[in-house]
Amino acid sequence: MKYQVSICTVLLVALSAASAQVASHAPTAVANTTARQAPAGQVSANQPNDKPVARVNGVVLTDRDLLREMYAIFPYAQQHNGFPKAQEAAIRQGALEMIIFEELVYQEAVRRKLTIAPEKLNRAETEFRKQFKSPDEYQQYMQAEMHGSAQKLRQQIKRSLLIEQLLKIDVENKATVSPAEVKAYYDKNPAKYLQGESFSFQSISVMPPLKPTAGQAKEAQKRAEDALRQAKATKSYQEFGLLAEKISEDDFRVNLGDHKVVGRDKLPPQVVKAFLAMQPGQVSGLIQIDSAYTIVRLNAHNPAKKQSLEEVRNDLKTELQKSKYEKLRSGLAKQLRAKAKIEVG
Numbered sequence: 001m002k003y004q005v006s007i008c009t010v011l012l013v014a015l016s017a018a019s020a021q022v023a024s025h026a027p028t029a030v031a032n033t034t035a036r037q038a039p040a041g042q043v044s045a046n047q048p049n050d051k052p053v054a055r056v057n058g059v060v061l062t063d064r065d066l067l068r069e070m071y072a073i074f075p076y077a078q079q080h081n082g083f084p085k086a087q088e089a090a091i092r093q094g095a096l097e098m099i100i101f102e103e104l105v106y107q108e109a110v111r112r113k114l115t116i117a118p119e120k121l122n123r124a125e126t127e128f129r130k131q132f133k134s135p136d137e138y139q140q141y142m143q144a145e146m147h148g149s150a151q152k153l154r155q156q157i158k159r160s161l162l163i164e165q166l167l168k169i170d171v172e173n174k175a176t177v178s179p180a181e182v183k184a185y186y187d188k189n190p191a192k193y194l195q196g197e198s199f200s201f202q203s204i205s206v207m208p209p210l211k212p213t214a215g216q217a218k219e220a221q222k223r224a225e226d227a228l229r230q231a232k233a234t235k236s237y238q239e240f241g242l243l244a245e246k247i248s249e250d251d252f253r254v255n256l257g258d259h260k261v262v263g264r265d266k267l268p269p270q271v272v273k274a275f276l277a278m279q280p281g282q283v284s285g286l287i288q289i290d291s292a293y294t295i296v297r298l299n300a301h302n303p304a305k306k307q308s309l310e311e312v313r314n315d316l317k318t319e320l321q322k323s324k325y326e327k328l329r330s331g332l333a334k335q336l337r338a339k340a341k342i343e344v345g
Contacts, residue, residue, distance in 0.1 A: 054096065055343040056103040064145075069095035096344070102163055104336040109162040116161045124157050170332050175325035182317050186309050193307040197264040199275050200300040202240050202257035204231055205250035206293045217291060224286055224293035231283050231295045240283065240297045250294070261302065271296060 048064035055061070070083065074091050077083045083091055132138040146152045186193065204227050208220035227247055234240040241256025248257055264272055271294070274284045278298045287294050 053345070054100055055341075056100055057107060057340050057342075059103055059107070061099050061103060065099050066092070066095050069098050073098075100342060101333055101336075104333070104340055105163045105166050106159050107340075108336055109166040112166070114162055114165055116158050116165070121154065121158055121161065124161055125154060128153075128157060167329070167332075171325060171328045174328055175321050177317055177320045177324060182313060182320065183309060185320060186312065186316060190306065193312055195302070195305055195307060197304040198261050198302045199264065199267065199272075199298065200261050200302070201259055201275070202237070202244060202297045202299065203250060203252055203259060204240075204244045204248040204257055204295045207249040208291050210291065212291050220291070220293065224295075227293075228286050228295055231297070234283065234297075237297070237299065257297075258299075261300075275301060 048062065048067045050062045050064055052060045053063050053066050070091050071077060073094055074083055074087070082088075129138060132141065142148055142150075142153065146156070206220050206224040206227060208216050212220060230243055230247070231240060234243055238256070241258065244253050244257025250257075252259055267275075268289050270287050270289055274287055274296060275298055278284060278301075280298050280300055282298055284296045284298075287296065
């Protein structure tokens, strides 16, 4: 589990609407923890001037550091010249918490005298440079962010690697989950793995107005009977689906009439009754629900069952590891904060 991803995951608690972007746009390169900035030439509604936003044990964090993190959380701001007003405060707060946490972790790594092998640092620097589209873009970044100092860049990359190393020692390595732990959780939470009875099916519907006139009702019934005749003549999923796309009046017509898997408790009793008398591949008769008519093709009847441990093992292991990781990370943050002097503003 990479450091950058785990840090962004922390923000899911602090952010609501922005959380989807956090997960899907988090940079993956190790050195990118030092390179969170708007691309050269793009304008932001927020222009940094290196104003202090926090002090961590005397180390100053600036609005430039903060803005980098805000762009990492919500990179779409680069396309829209700023952050959505409704989300900006939450994004800013999440970014502030992140840069404070990073600084605390870095200071702890230095206190423990952790080191980075020169060859690893060289590889990280090479990978960092590869993310730029051209030498000119790289030089623009160096001037804007590092004041042209290659030594400063190398120190920032080293800082990032030290943060990753400490998190690996204190969090990632301790977040492993054994097969016994997976089985124990599965055994203690049987209800979580119960799957109710469900049906996979397609539909063709005729939908007159909610309160049809006698003439409208008669015309709808005629169309429904004609649709049933055509549906009964279909021989496959594809044929029924193409017919649904052509004549059905419900929203599922755009997807071959396919409802995928639907729980029994979410279906009208008339439809459930029809399904219980059918075999997969069969087409029902007309089913009337209020003033509408529907025809269904049963693709699968899935009885209620408990998922086996083998079915859920991989997803459950991932879930438990993520939970354990976040608890350890949260504990580390609390521990580091307890002995630190943090001033905001």
